Amino acid sequence: MNKKVALRGFGIVVEQNRKVGFLSRVLFCCKGIGVFVKQRAKLQFQEVEESANNKQELNEEAAPKVKKFRGVHSSRFLSHKAQMNAYNEAMTRESRKMLRFTGEDSMGNLVVRMETENIGEGYEPNPADPSDPRYISEMNGFEMRFDFETLEPWALYPIEKA
Template sequence: MNKKVALRGVGIVVEQSRKVGLLSRILFCCKVIGLFVMQRSKLQFQEVEESASHERALNEGAVAKFKKFRGVHSSRFLSHRAQMNAYNEAMTRESRKMPCFTGEDSMGNLVVRMETENIGEGYEPNPANPSDPRYISEMYGFEMRFDFETQEPWALYPIEKA
């Protein structure tokens, strides 16, 4: 009962049983390829999860390092003019024949710390009780931080004294 059947578009005459065998092989190959793709995606998903958990562990370690430091200063300039003067003082040091930066912070970022008249007010962390910061009504300095790679300023705030 082998019938000869012409495959459309191919121009080849193939027996029907061979046609069924060919289709079953193609389906089998598709299933194998599908299983391979699923296994591959599972492996990639596991790799992504492992790298995410590794990054999470690194971030937790970094958070632990930051917890060792005291709290963050919360201060503000008394006026926009005082803030602009501090910005200009920090940015024009090189043109005034002064070193561009006065030092580095703990993270390796370049810093300019300068003394000025009463420029701001704010809170400073209290080492004895971190939940009760000290209020400082008069701050006599400012700090500007620069990115160590691009040397672009990214923070400017008043400090108690330089």
């Protein structure tokens, strides 16, 4: 029973009963490695799935806290010259010995509001019927908003009154 047999591909001559023992150990190790790889992949998938669920739960919790606005102001300057004049008026307030900002908005951003004559036109939300905004043909002011951290302007638009 103890025949010497050559293992194919290994170039080794071993006894047959040792061959069976060796192959069974190799097969056992391969199965063990396969099981380990499958379990590791399953754990990684579960971790990714749990983190995605946690992010979704956090997003769902944060969503009701966001204030929803009923309407959006939509206005435009009548000309590029009027827009450039408004920009220059807002940006040169300090050099003209005036306060740099006239106030801040509800989000804490600094604002410059100034009056001018017929600078733009546009729509304003209608509190009575949000689907039917009010048209304003003559807007007599403008507003420029600045980022509160960098103090860089990020919005300039005409408004009805300053």
